[in-house]
Amino acid sequence: MRSLLLLLLSCFIMSLHANIDLGIKKEDKALLIKKAENKDINAILDLHTYYDFPNTIEGLKYYKKWYGMLDYSTNSEGLYEFTKIFQENYNKFINGILKVNYLNELLLEKGVTKGLDEWIIFAYRDSYSTADGIYNRYKNKLSKEQLDILSEFFYKRIESRRLEDLKDEYKKRNLVPSAFIYLEEYRKLYDNKAQKDAFISKILKFKDAKLLTVFSREIYNKNKEYEVGLKLMEKAYNMDDSSASTIFRLANMYFNINQKDKAIALYEKNVKLNANLDSATKLLYIYGSDSKKYQEYEKIKKFLKQSSEGIYIFADYLYEEKLFLRANDILEPLAKAGDYNAILKLVVKNDTKELYSKPQQVYISEFWRKKIANLQNEQIIKQFYSDLGNSKYNYKKIKAWEEKELEKFKLDSLYHTVASYSRRERNKKYEDKIISSSDVRSILALASKLIKTKDEKNIKKGLELYSNLANKGDFEATKRLAEYYGTTFQKETIDISKQLYYYQLAEKAGDIDSLRILAKLYLCIECDMPNSYYAKEVAPYKEYVDYKKALYYNQKALEKGVYGSNFNLAYIYDKGKGVKKDYKKALEYYAKTEPKSYVYYRIGYFNELGLGTKKDIKKAYEMYTKAMKGKPILDVAYRLAKMYENGNEAVKQDLSKALYFFEKLRMDEDIKRVKERLNKEKK
Known part of the structure; x- marks a missing residue:
């Protein structure tokens, strides 16, 4: 019975999809290599797409060679795409980071700046020292949009130093800073309510709706400052009531505080004005859960079915409602036309082991998974297995695919094998292949694993691997x-x-x-x-x-x-x-250094004593005060104490403050002296 059921369903599914063509074609590998040898950049890119170069031993060998062939004459778009591929695979090459830098500098020579922010972000993830140099050399070439992208990147990584530098760059070019520059200033206020309120009042005076929207979003979602976030978003909406992002976020805020009529009105407006899919999604779930809103539900459904993205949303809704067959029906026309996202949903959403109760789902999932697996586009296949998710059922399929990749000696698979195993015997058979592959990343990982075993022979072998690469x-x-x-x-x-x-x-x-x-x-x-x-x-x-x-x-x-x-x-x-x-x-040099307590202290000290500069007591006092806000320095506290004790052109005499600092320093003689002076004054 089970066999018959399998056979009938297999025939049904295969007949249903027999004429599907995903439109993926590729040239013969040997022909593409021949073209690539003649500096054909498109052939080099196609070898990456269809044959997974440089993620194969053969591909790595050729990419090493072709990297050296590219020069100023290479077409800009092709060079940009090659640079992106190289950036993703840089650690497979000897000194790959330098090669990435060369390619990006070549792009800049050709006047291509669109990947400059990507390069800087990539460099920061690899090495701060390298990234600082790149940023300082090329920050003047960054567009306003790229400055905004970097400000968000630095804000999320809590890079105060870089945000301060970006702030100067905006100012130098007379540009409006991104919201993240102001968010950094706001973050530094910590829990000082008075200062935060004053800062928000300042932000509310801005006339940049986009800036207000981003600022509001961050403090609403990340800081959980709901009241302030709502106030800012309402101001942004009053300034620009047509922005899809502002309307959607304001509607969400109203929805969260149970002002649902206001929220629905804004969602409806956003769909009508901006064809906004996020708002349509919200309305789909609101109307779908209310039987009295059938007409509104049908209207939103009709709107969503007008685009591929809308169909994905509606299909997800149907899957959540357990209406699998209806969801499959609306996705399959897209899948037959080669729509990757539709295929992925058909595989993942129909993933089940319940063969008897849900046979059609099982076969739909399996059929489309095989369709992807048999594609000639290596990058789509790789992306597919990356996107599959972590269900137990898919986990086994992902592992099976990874094993196949390993048997083909794909470099990423070799690396993940050596980087993840704890028992060396488990994958010892791949060690020779890793060493002969010339994949720097895998060899480094193997050497590290060997050394960490603390076994004398393994350590010797690991150091030998390091030395071999070092000699190259x-x-x-x-x-x-x-x-x-x-x-x-x-x-x-x-x-x-x-x-x-x-x-x-x-x-x-x-x-x-x-x-x-x-x-x-x-x-x-x-x-x-x-x-x-x-x-x-x-x-x-x-x-x-x-x-x-x-x-x-x-x-x-x-x-x-x-x-x-x-x-x-x-x-x-x-x-x-x-x-x-x-x-x-x-x-x-101190003046060019990142501001911190010790730097403020030395600048203040030089100004107080007139060392290397004209004596300036006011500047000295200002620097000492700044220094005290950071890591405490005893000499700074002492110098401020003396200033308060005696008074000068920068500060009036204040024996109470002088006593405060001397007590912090536990300087008994000074404490005694200042107390005596205070007692005399009281008399």
């Missing part, structure tokens, strides 16, 4: 050797001279991060602070401090835009580390 000039492998011999791995492997040697090799190969580390280690500011939290950690570096090298590497780091180099150079000239003290130079 790969700075990531070289840097890992440096880390192995440093203080962060294990005590028995510490060898600072070897660590510095490998960092120097990595820096020569072009690694900005190693340059930053060398600049820091040779200066070793913490070595001057025996009571520092890091004193024990930096102790092994004391004998390797070299101020001449510190100056060299920090100057080089500054040229590359490396964060921290301004502060290090300021410290060198301030303290006379290997150079004659030069307060003027130190002050110049």
Whole structure:
């Protein structure tokens, strides 16, 4: 009976879909390679789409070669697409990050700036040192839209320093800053209600509806400040009552506080005015749950069926209502026409093991899954298995596909295998393939796993793998050797001279991060602070401090835009580390450093004593006050105490404040003296 049921349903489903054509065709691989060898950028891109280059051993070999063939003559659109592919696969190549930088710089030479924000974001996710240099060099080429995208990226990563820099960039170009610049200022107010209220009053005076909408959305959703968020959104709507985003978000806010009539009116307006699908979705569920709103429901249903995106929404609604066959019926015409999203929904939503009670669903899901699996487009297949979801049923199918990819020695599969297994014996058979693949990412992962076993033979093999890559000039492998011999791995492997040697090799190969580390280690500011939290950690570096090298590497780091180099150079000239003290130079470098307590302190100190600049007590007092808002510095507290005790052109005498600071410092003689003066004044 079961076999007959399977046969009948199989025939039914196959006949139903027999003439489906997804319109995916591809050229012969050998022909495409031949074209690519003649610098045909479209052939190179097609090999990625249809044959998953460079995610195969063969593809990686060719992409290494073709990367070097691309130059200024390559058409801009093709070069942009190739750069995106290379960016996704950069860690498979020797010094891939440098190759990505070269390709992006080539695009900029050709006047293509549309991927500049993507490059900067990519760089920040890989290495702060590299990213800072890129950002500082090319921020003047960023469009207003790209500045806005970066401001959101930096805000979500809590990058106050970069947001401050972006704020200056907006100001320099006379542009209206994005909402995220103001949100950062608002975030810094913490729980100070008076200051926050004043700031909101300032924002309400703005005449930029889009800015108000974004600001309102963030503090409503993230900060849970519902009342303020609603007030701002209403202001944005009053300024622009046609914006789809503003109307939809305001309607949601009304809906959440049970003002449903207001919300529905706005949703209806948004559908009519902007054909807004988000609003239509809300109305579908509202009207669908109310039998008295049948006509309104039919109207929204008709609207949704006018577009593919609307059909997806309506199908999802039907699936939620357990109306699977009706949902399948409206998706299948799209699926037959090759609509990927419709196919994905048919597979995922019909995913069930209930063969007897839901046989048609089982076969619909299986049929479309096989249709995707048999496509000639490797990127769609990969995307499909990524999108399938985590149900137990699909998990097995995903695992089966991953095993097939592994048997084909796909590089991503090899990497995930070595990166995820805990028992080496489980996948030992793939180790030789990984080593011979030349995939840098997989080899690094394998070496790391071997070293972490703490088995002598494995460690030796892991270090050998690092060394082989290092000998080919790969700075990531070289840097890992440096880390192995440093203080962060294990005590028995510490060898600072070897660590510095490998960092120097990595820096020569072009690694900005190693340059930053060398600049820091040779200066070793913490070595001057025996009571520092890091004193024990930096102790092994004391004998390797070299101020001449510190100056060299920090100057080089500054040229590359490396964060921290301004502060290090300021410290060198301030303290006379290997150079004659030069307060003027130190002050110049401190002025370019990220504002923090110690920087404010030194600038204040120089101004109070007239070191490297004209004596300026008012400026000194201002800097000391700012310094006290951050990490406390004893000398700052003492200098403020003396200013309050004696009074000067910057501040009136205030013995109570002087006493407050002396008591914080526990300076008994000073406390006694100031108390006596206070008692005399009272008499």
